[in-house]
Every structure is written in structure tokens, then in C-alpha cells.
Amino acid sequence: MLSKPKSSLGKTWAYRLSMFRNMTTSLIKYGRIETTVTKAKELRRMVDKMIYFGKRGDANARIRAQKILTEPKFTFPKVFGELAERYQDRTGGFTRMTRIGWRKGDHAPMAVVELIGGEHDLRYQTLVRTLARKQYDCAHGAQDALSESWNYILNRTHSSEPPTTTADTSPVSTVQAVLQCPTQLVVPDTRLAKQDFIQMKKLERSIANIKDEMTKVLRSQQMTPEQLQAKIDAQVEVLRTDTSAVTHE
Incomplete structure (x- = not known):
């Protein structure tokens, strides 16, 4: 299971887990997503952990990644294949957060989280x-x-x-x-x-x-x-x- 986030984001743990599972899957699937700065900071921790599992590539890593990632048909080949090969020589810093301004309405600070080195790299x-x-x-x-x-x-x-x-x-x-x-x-x-x-x-x-x-x-x-x-x-x-x-x- 994932470690408890530093910020509660005003949600219960079950809600946060479901939300970050979907966000992690989307980021790995599409290479870039847009969210608030607070969620982006927590999301980077979880995505980095998934890539660590992909670099390990053993059975235990696959079991732990399966508890987090949804849509395994799309995410597993990318995590344990493309991303593991891309970040083979990197020890950390697999994602980048770029602030893009404030959201209309509640004026929440927004950011783009992306995988470093991909074709969608901003x-x-x-x-x-x-x-x-x-x-x-x-x-x-x-x-x-x-x-x-x-x-x-x-x-x-x-x-x-x-x-x-x-x-x-x-x-x-x-x-x-x-x-x-x-x-x-x-x-x-x-x-x-x-x-x-x-x-x-x-x-x-x-x-x-x-x-x-x-x-x-x-x-x-x-x-x-x-x-x-x-x-x-x-x-x-x-x-x-x-x-x-x-x-x-």
C-alpha cells in the first residue's frame, strides 16, 4: 500500500487513495496531466514509486504495482517496459512539475506534472x-x-x-x-x-x-x-x- 500523504487535501484516506490511483494511471498512460500544485506534489511521490517498481521488475514489484495501477493492459507494459528502460540510468527525479498559473473560480495554483524524457516533455x-x-x-x-x-x-x-x-x-x-x-x-x-x-x-x-x-x-x-x-x-x-x-x- 501507499504511505500516507503529507497533506490530507480535505478528503478521507479511501477517497485520496482512489483519486491518486486514477491520477497515477493517467500520468503513466498519457505522459502529462494538469492538476493543482498540492496534488501534483503528492502525485510525484506515487509515480516515482511505480517507476521504482518497474525498474525492479520482480514478482513482488508487480504485485505491489497492481494494487495501485488501474488499466493494467496499458500501464503495465509501459511501467515495466518503456519507462524502466528509459530511466535505467536514473536514480530519481522521474517527473517534473511546472507551475502554469491559477485556476479560474477558486484561484487555486495549478501545475503540469509530466514524465521526464518523453515525447510530451514540456x-x-x-x-x-x-x-x-x-x-x-x-x-x-x-x-x-x-x-x-x-x-x-x-x-x-x-x-x-x-x-x-x-x-x-x-x-x-x-x-x-x-x-x-x-x-x-x-x-x-x-x-x-x-x-x-x-x-x-x-x-x-x-x-x-x-x-x-x-x-x-x-x-x-x-x-x-x-x-x-x-x-x-x-x-x-x-x-x-x-x-x-x-x-x-
Whole structure:
């Protein structure tokens, strides 16, 4: 059985057990659910325990997981197969909670709970869309719409060999441009005006955050930079198709 949650949530233990059994099953089945922050914190504990059972894979683990998971036809092959293989080298932290604002009506804080490394990973999807939009804007000469950090990362790649046409995509991989971008822009013993120094240090922090986010996605998704770039290129084609459709209309 599950351990008693830290928060009663104003419900009886039998009600909480039934609720969290359904929520755990839904999260494992679909990879992401939306709920309140308080329920999300308790749900992460239970889902992590189910994945631990999946990594063990013995008969006792299956019996204990069967007491919690419903719809065994869908959840058991995923817990003891796909998820156990995905998190084989991880010792914890199988889920991520992202706050998304407040619910209308009672103003309860809401969050998205998701399995790390899946195709529904919110961090992964956000990064792919962001990089695709930046690559598309840079290739079509919309540098004014770029932030200062992205402008520096992407345009420094084109300084030696600019694209022949505005419709050409970046000759250098956007992922490689981010990973190879230097994070130290202020060289020691360099005389700079105070305002220039502040701007360069802000740019350093921004580039470091971008590289850190990309590194986390590559590690959680177990992808190579080339595979991530392929996903970005596919998203760029979607943006180009949508833009062409709007233009023709």
C-alpha cells in the first residue's frame, strides 16, 4: 500500500487513495496531466514509486504495482517496459512539475506534472519551438525581432558567410551554434565602459541559461545534437508552411 500523504487535501484516506490511483494511471498512460500544485506534489511521490517498481521488475514489484495501477493492459507494459528502460540510468527525479498559473473560480495554483524524457516533455517541446522560431526569423532577415542573446548567438555564425538568399536556412546547425557559443564575453583586464560591462555580463548569463536548458533537454531525451536539429528543422518546415498558407490567403 501507499504511505500516507503529507497533506490530507480535505478528503478521507479511501477517497485520496482512489483519486491518486486514477491520477497515477493517467500520468503513466498519457505522459502529462494538469492538476493543482498540492496534488501534483503528492502525485510525484506515487509515480516515482511505480517507476521504482518497474525498474525492479520482480514478482513482488508487480504485485505491489497492481494494487495501485488501474488499466493494467496499458500501464503495465509501459511501467515495466518503456519507462524502466528509459530511466535505467536514473536514480530519481522521474517527473517534473511546472507551475502554469491559477485556476479560474477558486484561484487555486495549478501545475503540469509530466514524465521526464518523453515525447510530451514540456521543456523539450518548448525548446524545439523556440529554436525553430529563432532559426526561421534569422533565416528570413527578421533580426530585429530577436532578443539580444539570440541575435548574438545566431548572427555570429553568419558573420563570415552570410546566406545567399533570405529564404535559405542557417548553414550551421542552430544547436551547434548555441553549444559552441562562448559563455565568457568579458575578457579580464579589458577596459569597458560601465554600461557596456553591464550589458555584456547580462548577455553572458542569458547565453549560459540557454546552453544549460539545451544540455538538460539533450540529456533527458537521450538525443544527439543532430537529432535535436532534425526536430527543429521539421518544426521550421511547419512554420514555413503555415506562413505560406497565410500569405496566399
